[in-house]
Amino acid sequence: MAVDTDATQVHLSVPLGDAVREALADVEDASALSRFPRAVLERLGKLGVLRRRWQGPFPGDVVFGARLAEEVARHAPTGVAVGVSLHTESVLSLLHRFAGDSEYLADLREQALDGTAIGALAASEPTGGSDLSAIRTLAVPTADGWCVRGSKKYVSLGAVGDFVIVLCRIAKADGTPTERLATVVVPLDRATVIREHEKLGTHALDTVAVEFHDVHVRADAMLGRPGLGLANVSYGLTFERLAVGAQVVGAVSRALALAVEHSERRVQFGAPLRSHQHIEFKLADVLVELEVLRAAVHEVARQTMDSPMGRPLVARVAAVKVHAARRAEHLVSECMQVFGGAGYLTQETPLGQMWRDIRLARIGGGTDEMMLALVAGELTGSPAEYGDAVRISA
Ligand SMILES: Cc1cc2nc3c(=O)[nH]c(=O)nc-3n(C[C@H](O)[C@H](O)[C@H](O)COP(=O)(O)OP(=O)(O)OC[C@H]3O[C@@H](n4cnc5c(N)ncnc54)[C@H](O)[C@@H]3O)c2cc1C
Incomplete structure (x- = not known):
């Protein structure tokens, strides 16, 4: 090609x-x-x-x-x-x-x-996943760069990647932490993997805990300006969150295609499952939500490209992500239901595994609750309309 x-x-x-x-x-x-x-x-x-x-x-x-x-x-x-x-x-x-x-x-x-x-991204620590301002990994200034010291609890691609973008707290030369955060690139062969996490699903993604034992990196390994680390990570994660919405669309599409095919092959009460209207409408309902989700993901992607400086639309992306993630569990489960018992047997169908895998969408890249916090910031009332339309008696 x-x-x-x-x-x-x-x-x-x-x-x-x-x-x-x-x-x-x-x-x-x-x-x-x-x-x-x-x-x-x-x-x-x-x-x-x-x-x-x-x-x-x-x-x-x-x-x-x-x-x-x-x-x-x-x-x-x-x-x-x-x-x-x-x-x-x-x-x-x-x-x-x-x-x-x-x-x-x-x-x-x-x-x-x-x-x-x-590359990988290491932000979350034992002390902070949702609240990244609580992280403790330090970047201590040296004569010609930074000395990175600390640990990260979740680094996906950490076992197979080449480098990792690490959210650090800038320290004074004597190692005293400051309030300022920064993002620093560290070669992964300089990190120590201390645990490969056993997970409920997404086994095709290695997620590891790592430690940095005074890893020296060059001065120009700092991404963006010192002090803006949290903003940088939030920025990168916004693109990731939109991708999570798209992953949900892809995974549900796969589950639906398998379920539709099964509904045409499996005969119960003398007819294919699909000919029982409740089953066909169940599948149609999944398709309805899939189309709406896909349209939402693409529309927000387009809006991001049209926004000033291509800035991702943080709250809109969060809205799409939280909605897609929450519906994903239900939609994959509906497809699984069409398989009856076989949907629950991991040796017979991939639906159960898909259901467990997609659950990560509600956590990775920021949890549902953190997405709702971003969306909540956009809630605005309308004093003028309220004044015109609402007449609450004393
Ligand atoms: C498989 C997997 C892969 C991952 N990969 C990476 C990675 O590559 N890089 C990385 O940096 N991180 C990664 N993570 C970490 C992930 O981003 C965090 O787990 C997630 O952000 C939640 O942080 P936490 O686990 O510390 O939960 P906590 O922050 O302890 O939150 C626990 C619960 O409380 C809720 N909560 C927290 N604060 C509030 C609040 N103020 N109001 C309401 N609810 C609240 C949360 O939404 C959550 O439901 C990964 C996690 C998993 C499971």
Whole structure:
């Protein structure tokens, strides 16, 4: 497959769906994976898909990014889709927006676009997941850079990636913590993996706990300005959250396609399940919600591209993410229901695994509650309309 690249435009020689299927082709028995298959990102890089996502002015083609997340989730376990989006959305958005004039970071960005270097994001700690202002990992200034010291509880892609963007607290030279946070790139071979988490689902995504034992990084490994670390991470996570909405669309599409097929093959009471209207309408209901979710994801992606400086629309993205994540559990479960007992048997159908995998959408990239906090900030009353319309008697 050829890719035609110039400075601003990347043309894939085949439709995105074909490119994704090609990238996934070498992944044998994806459902049995216990680590992210990095060959998928390497292949997507080679095929030009990652550059196609980030072509043109910042923030690149966000709609394409959503389509990519959906396609991967449609054809691979959710864990693979989460890993791909982590790199293409969180990591690459941060490298595009905040590399500044650092040649080191610009070079890393190019490698990340080619899929030859894979990045992760380490923000959450034992002391802070929702409240990232509570993190304790320190970046202590040295003569020629920073000394990173501390631990991170969840680093997805941490066992297979090449570098990690670490949210740190800037310390004084004597190690005393300050109130200022920053994002620093650390090569993953300098981090110590202390635990590979056993998870309910998304086994195709390795998520590890790591420690940094006085890891020295160069001065230009700092992404963006010191003091703005939290804003940087929030920024990258907004792209990730939109991708979570797209992953839900892809995963539910897969579950629905399997359930529709089953409803046509399985005969009960002398007729295919689908001919029983309650089953067909159950499936139609899933399709209704799927179409609405897809439209919402694409619309907010488009709005982000049209917004000033391509700023992601934090509250709208949060609204889409929390809605998609909450509905995902129900929608996959409805598809599972069509399989009866076989839906519950993990040796017979993937539906149970898909149900467990998609549950992560309510946590990863920020929980439902944190999304609602962002949405709540947009709640506005209308004094004029209230004055005209409401007559409450004493
Ligand atoms: C499989 C997996 C992969 C992950 N990968 C990564 C990764 O790659 N990088 C990374 O940095 N992190 C990662 N995380 C961490 C994830 O982002 C956090 O788990 C998440 O943000 C929640 O933080 P917490 O676990 O500390 O929960 P807590 O912050 O302790 O929250 C517990 C519960 O309380 C709620 N809550 C907290 N504060 C409030 C409030 N003020 N009002 C109402 N409700 C509140 C939360 O919504 C949640 O329901 C991963 C997590 C998992 C499970």
